Amino acid sequence: MKTLQTGDQNLMKQINKAIVFTYIRDKGPVSRAQISKDSGLNKATVSTMVSELITDSFIYEIGEGQSSGGRKPVLLYFNNHAGYSIGIDLGVNYLLGVLTDLSGNIVEEMNILLENIEYDYVLNELFIMIESLIDKAPKSPYGIVGIGIGVPGMVNKDESILLAPNLKWKHVSIKELVITKFNIPTKIENEANAGAYGEQLYGAGKSISNLIYLSIGIGIGGGIIINNKLYTGSSGISGEMGHFSIEANGKKCPCGNYGCWELYASECALLKETELVKALNESQDMTIDTLISNARNGNRKVLQVLNNIGEYIGFGLTNIINTFNPEMIVIGNRMARFENWLTNPIDRVLTERLSTYHKNIPTIRFSALGIYSSALGASSFAISKFLNEHKVLNK
Numbered sequence: 001m002k003t004l005q006t007g008d009q010n011l012m013k014q015i016n017k018a019i020v021f022t023y024i025r026d027k028g029p030v031s032r033a034q035i036s037k038d039s040g041l042n043k044a045t046v047s048t049m050v051s052e053l054i055t056d057s058f059i060y061e062i063g064e065g066q067s068s069g070g071r072k073p074v075l076l077y078f079n080n081h082a083g084y085s086i087g088i089d090l091g092v093n094y095l096l097g098v099l100t101d102l103s104g105n106i107v108e109e110m111n112i113l114l115e116n117i118e119y120d121y122v123l124n125e126l127f128i129m130i131e132s133l134i135d136k137a138p139k140s141p142y143g144i145v146g147i148g149i150g151v152p153g154m155v156n157k158d159e160s161i162l163l164a165p166n167l168k169w170k171h172v173s174i175k176e177l178v179i180t181k182f183n184i185p186t187k188i189e190n191e192a193n194a195g196a197y198g199e200q201l202y203g204a205g206k207s208i209s210n211l212i213y214l215s216i217g218i219g220i221g222g223g224i225i226i227n228n229k230l231y232t233g234s235s236g237i238s239g240e241m242g243h244f245s246i247e248a249n250g251k252k253c254p255c256g257n258y259g260c261w262e263l264y265a266s267e268c269a270l271l272k273e274t275e276l277v278k279a280l281n282e283s284q285d286m287t288i289d290t291l292i293s294n295a296r297n298g299n300r301k302v303l304q305v306l307n308n309i310g311e312y313i314g315f316g317l318t319n320i321i322n323t324f325n326p327e328m329i330v331i332g333n334r335m336a337r338f339e340n341w342l343t344n345p346i347d348r349v350l351t352e353r354l355s356t357y358h359k360n361i362p363t364i365r366f367s368a369l370g371i372y373s374s375a376l377g378a379s380s381f382a383i384s385k386f387l388n389e390h391k392v393l394n395k
Helices: 006-027 032-039 043-055 119-136 175-182 191-202 267-272 274-279 288-296 300-324 334-353 370-389
Strands: 059-064 074-078 084-090 094-101 106-113 144-151 161-164 169-172 186-190 211-216 220-226 229-231 328-332 363-366
Touching (some): 006 032, 032 074, 043 059, 106 370, 175 186, 186 191, 191 220, 191 370, 211 300, 211 370, 267 334, 288 334, 300 334, 328 370, 334 363, 334 370
Parallel strands (some): 144 186, 211 328
């Protein structure tokens, strides 16, 4: 019989530890005996792994459960307050930050409206937000375990921002600056990818293995999950769906292309509609809240504009469905607030334009997490990295 080498033994220990941790995290409170029975690991192995996880503050005992005879089992639970994570949704005109526990529960949040898109100004506001969230974190064994930042642009595999067209940023790297200032592990990701991750973990896409998340704000970005894995492409910049060309001779886009989808179907398109200016009182600013109020009050011109935007969203969704054939498409970011007025025109376009082979149109849902999809996803990226580094998750 072949003897396990030291490296093999260490690997098996890591795998077993991750099995025990994941079981407790996902199904706790549970007993050692239940873990052993359901996982197939022997009781001694489970007991050893549990002892290490308790020592490392990842789990704790919460008391005794019911007994079917004999000693009552001691129940184990995930210590989701062992540390905290920060997630930032860096938008074109806002910063949304959340402080979460290790289960993704929001403990604190901040929202800042950005006055301009100048790089140094935004960076300073970002630092202020991160510092404030750090100060608000409760005491814990591991403190702030990581920072995740979702940005509206192309992020390569080195986590550098190649292009954020609506911010007018090119070739900037904020990761090193954040790490240098706060000495905390930091993850930079495209905000739509972060949103997709957040919605699959906690939101409308929970348990969906093939999912497209559309972040429709000032621009449009897409996060793609295939077989439960985030697809980022060969260089990390997949999902730039807002730059589909839907008008051959259309408007010029900041990305350099013409006729991009986001020029016709985004929050920016909504606010720029010339008829919309006439539809509102001159004393009113064109804000999301103002538009929602006008729509609820039956303003015909506002309703017509929303119908047009919904149809344009439907055009783009048709291309996405024909390309990916996903189980579900989740629409998120600030345009999701117009769900009541966008649903019908979207459904109408899909019914008219999809081929007969798409008899089962993918489920179209609006975000269950609302404005928090990207921030929660960014926070969870940081949490996963932390748990992987402590070898309690199998990559």
